[in-house]
Amino acid sequence: MKVKFTTLLLAVVAIAVSLGVFRDYWTLNPFKNEAGYTNISRVTTDRDGAIYTITDSKKVIRKVDASGKLLYSVTSDLDSTPNAIKLFGSVTADDEGNAYALVTILDSFGLHVFGERIVKISPDGSKKSTIYAVDYQASDNLLRVGNIQSLSAKDGALYFFRKEAHAASLLKLTTTGSADRGQKPEVLRTVEMSENRYLNELTGNDEKRFFYTTKRGRLFEVNEGNSVKLYPQTSDLLLNFPVSIVSGGDYVYFIDYHDAAVKRMSLVKPEAPAESVLPFARLASVSDKEEWSDFTSIYVSDTAVTVATGDQLIQLTLKGEILSYKTGYHYPKLAIWLKLGYWALIAAMGVLLPMLVRFVYVHLLRRKLFLLLKQLAIIIPVVLLFMGGLSYSVYTSFSGEIKKNTESQLKLLAGNGKYLVNGDNLEKLNAPSDFMSEDYQTIKERLNGVFSQDGESRDGLYNTIYRYVDGQLYILMDDDDSVTMYQPFPISEDNLPVLKEGKVVSGEWEDSTGQWMYALGPLYNAKGDIIGIYETGKDMTGISKSTSALVIKILKIIALIGGVLLIVITLMTVYLLSSINKLRRSVNLIASGEWDVKVQIRTRDEVEELGERFNMMASSIRQYIQEMTKLSNAYFRFVPQQFLKVLGKKNMTQIRLGEQTNRRMTMLVCNTRSFSAFSKTLSTDENFRFINSFLKEFGPAIREYGGFTSRYLGPGMLAMFPNEPEEALKAAMKLRATLETYNVHRQHSGYEPINIGVAVHTADVMIGIIGEEQRLEGSVVSTDVELTLELEKLSAKLGVNVLLSENSIRSLKMPPQGAYRKLGSFQLAEESSTIELYDVFEGDPEHIRKLKQETKQSFERAVELFRSGRFYDAREVFVSVVKRNRYDLAAKLYFFECDRYFQEGVSEEWNNALKIS
Structure with missing residues (x-):
């Protein structure tokens, strides 16, 4: 009977642990061999043709080989940083297949940047290590993106840019050998910026020549430390804005959202106009599911150009001919088997758990057991069941209420946007060249002042202002520092009522930048015409974390109440078992050395059994002492005396888990x-x-x-x-x-x-005790x-x-x-x-x-x-x-x-x- 119970219990525990360890293999359809890309924000390739993508709203990096087989998926939660949201910002790969990812650490609302990490991922995804880390202060007021960008690997080194207020630096980290987070990057080149040149993006890994864009829509080449403007080639007022710039060969590539195309500028003939490599019209001929706003990232290798859209990857020749169109990837056979194995574990749990419950309540409780155990065997499952139901009810109720309250708050703020944003100032912002103009700063300062005096404490709220001109909607300013000015934004069923009827609307959406809850309100000029939209919202990840944190606090209170209830019941049971006092008195006599003590209890329950066991214990103590004497003489064969001397101990009874000392010793x-x-x-x-x-x-x-x-x-x-x-x-x-x-x-x-x-x-070594309380070992x-x-x-x-x-x-x-x-x-x-x-x-x-x-x-x-x-x-x-x-x-x-x-x-x-x- 005991063997059967122990076997069932161990099997259920082992299956439960396995279900937790392999939870990533849970799926409703384990036979599904393919999956599609979702919300791609960055893409890169290596020399073997493997494709690395940042997907799922910056939360996952996936590596897919040239045949389309998924090699690994790595989530952005690489460490247990508390009260933080971690998102991938950039990714690159070296010739050995190692990936390097930039992880941005944001506050629990997903708004303020607290730090950035560069993580190295092994070719098979099994090892992740931080090779560089930087932390920011709240006073830096970095929103959504930090100061590091554009990772690139070359010749055993990692190159990246660090933005500052009026400068940009190209840095280099060694990635071979013992690369660790403590190393300091080498500054290869620092370029100072004029006061009216606001940095946006940088690209390149050559200290003599790299490229950057400004918030005013200009593209510059840095050659031997001197900045030369490449784009635009005219002084006319343009809405075009180069985004996601990347250099390759004799060209620099970028996305032009205004013209809905991927373009490139010739570096050999800088006077030549920008040519379209992939216009949206050609993309639309391949897939009617795409929108011009879906372009997110470009990567240029020696032989191909890879363009990422929201859910697809397009690979082109250097001349712009479409080579392939990838919408997803397939799983390796091992992953399919693991998914099937996970379902097998679920099925095994479904069989063994009822067997274990039946065994406990049908067989064990019929046997002679402690009354306290019988009571607890009934009470604990009931309490846990009600606590589980109450927890689920609290979670659903609170999450729904928090979402409802958040939506009401956002709609109120969006409706008040017309009082916050001066329409006259907004109408004077006609092109990216007006970034940080007097009118721009007036609007920005007014918005910041709504949240706090210094504009930093936002409670997770973000602001976005759209300009409505000639039937087209443009993003004018956003708290996300990566969003460019006058970036076209599609008119949809969500924002059309705001533009046409002046309604305040709310909703939720997910894209390559994250998951959001938002509210939209109209903006008016002095004539009363709708000239734009004011949007405010929150990161859904932050809302979920806030909800979970609140629910956890409530659950702790519920657990405390349940624990107190169990303690009270236990104490009452112990009190009722007054016969145990006789046993206690006899134990005191044994403690004083009277080994011939016998206790007489006739209650026919667990207390009587305790009395019988007590009498057996008293008669065997002397034999036990003799055995312990033998053991004390034998243990030195397992733990050498010299080992104890090194730790400064006389015998094994003084040994404790974790004791250690550093000694210089000679190893043979x-x-x-x-x-x-x-x-x-x-x-x-x-x-x-x-x-x-x-x-x-x-x-x-x-x-x-x-x-x-x-x-x-x-x-x-x-x-x-x-x-x-x-x-x-x-x-x-x-x-x-x-x-x-x-x-x-x-x-x-x-x-x-x-x-x-x-x-x-001969060397310094750490010698001590490792293991766990039931199994210690000198090491x-x-x-x-x-x-x-x-x-x-x-x-x-x-x-x-x-x-x-x-x-x-x-x-x-x-x-x-x-x-x-x-x-x-x-x-x-x-x-x-x-x-x-x-x-x-x-x-x-x-x-x-x-x-x-x-x-x-x-x-x-x-x-x-x-x-x-x-x-x-x-x-x-x-x-x-x-x-x-x-x-x-x-x-x-x-x-x-x-x-x-x-x-x-x-x-x-x-x-x-x-x-x-």
Whole structure:
């Protein structure tokens, strides 16, 4: 019965956890293999043809390969920053397939920018790391977009622009090696702006030449620090505004919303007019679902132009011919199986959960159980059920009420827009060139003053003003700093009643910039004509978070009430069980040392069972104490005394989870070489006997010199020496001596001899207790532990039996006793730094030791020639070493590298070290 209950309970818990972990694979239709793009805001490609898009209103980055298969989806909630909305602002990719995304951190209303992060995403999307971070103050008053833009990757570096009040800087971050958020970007070029030139967008990654636009609709080229206007080419009053600029080849591309086209300017012939690469008319011939306002982003590669609209991607030749039209992507087969697996888990939960409930209420409650447990088994589910129902009712009621109140507030503000915006000032704004004019600033200051004296505290509200001219609607100003002036806006069924009838309307919509609740009100001139629309609204994400935060507070109160109710019921039950007082008095006697106490309870319930268990407990305490004494003598076999001494503890009872100390210690790794091949010749039983035999023979050498074994590595071990590094070196020599004796015994028994490799390294390590309260373990935490393990593997490639790092050599009070030689500087495949190594061959077989001693001087001289770049000379010396000692693998490795470098030359990144893969 217990086994069945435990199995059911564990199965239900495991399925519940799995449903939470894999919740992203929930879908109503697991057989659906394709999905469409929604609300694309940015697009880029890499050299393999993979497409990276920022979709779902800036909340998701998707990578799709050239065949249209989804490789990964990454959401903008990459960390647990509280009370914040995180949106992707820009994305780029390098030649290795890594993506770099700009994450904008906004307040809970989705309006004020508090910070920006640049995140690196691995080619498969499994690893995300922040490589640069910047925080802003509320006084910066950045709305919707921050100061960083236009990420681009080139030659192992990431380039981006940082906007300032009257300047723009091109910055560079190194992305190879150990890139982390603490590094500071290199400023390649800073361009100062005149007072009437308001920055909008920047693009490019060449410090000598890049491009930018201004809020007044001008496109400039920066060449050697000097700004030259490229567009417009006339001084006439134009409504055209270059948006989403990107440079490629001999052109700079941009979106012109006024002409409803993707255009480009020639950099070779700057006097030539801008040509249309993709006019809306051609796009409409491919898909009748598009609108001219759907253009959102452009990316130009060496061979193609990729244009993003709201829900589609159009790839063109550099001449503007349409190559492909992508509306979505398909899932990999693994994702389909995972979705089906998720439904299988749901089905399993639907079967097992009723079984568990039935088992609890039909079988367990019929058995002799504590009355308190029986009561709680009934009360807790009932309370939880009512709390769940109440929570759902509260959530739906509050969310609906908050939305209703917000809508009323927005309509009131929108209706008052005609009093806030002076129509005469609005009519004087006739083109993007009027940005920040006196009339513009008058309107802007009036709007800011409505929300607070300083214009910063907005409670999440945004403002947008539209100008209605000649039957066309234009965006004139917006709190989103990325929105341009006189950007055309479609007239729809939502805003037409405002323009024609002067009504105040409200609604909700979602586009590539986000999800919004809004209200629209008419704006009038002095004659009473409708000349525009005033829009105010809130980010729906912020509204949802505000609703959730309020509901969570209410739920906490409900949970507190439920908890108090359960406590009261429990206390009343305990009070009624007065017989338990007899048991308490008997427990006090036991505590005073009277082991012969017996309690007599005849209540025929759980209290009587407790009395019987109490009597059994009293009779077994003495036996328990004896067992504990045995255990206290045995635990040192699992936790070495030296480990406790390092932590400053006397026994295991003083150990607590999380205790740790930082010590400089010497690590020794000893391992059996070629064990994988050797173990295949043995049975499972023979493998275990060999490993235990090996550890039995070689373990004492560690303890003899004050070390302790931190970890077993099969037929090997990781040992720590908290005292002097000389002790570790002596232990290494002892291990070599033990090997000779051990192999003699093996030969006498008819077994093949074995060989071991030893690596010794000294470094600072963190030693302490890890695990959880029910399972503790002593552990050593340090990257140098892994380095020592790698050095042991390296020793086999170098033909070295005892490999010593320079850290250990320098830590020795005296040079190593016996024969040794300097191997030179090495760079491991996964490491960017180098390490100096030494071959201690005192414990090598006699003939090897003799050969190494004879060639030591030549070997070390050849190493120095190699490090100085004299590869021909070094190669000749290594040849002589190999001829004298054909067993010298290190000399052979050096010989081949010298020959390769002599033939091919070295790269600029060569660091005078021998790189080992």
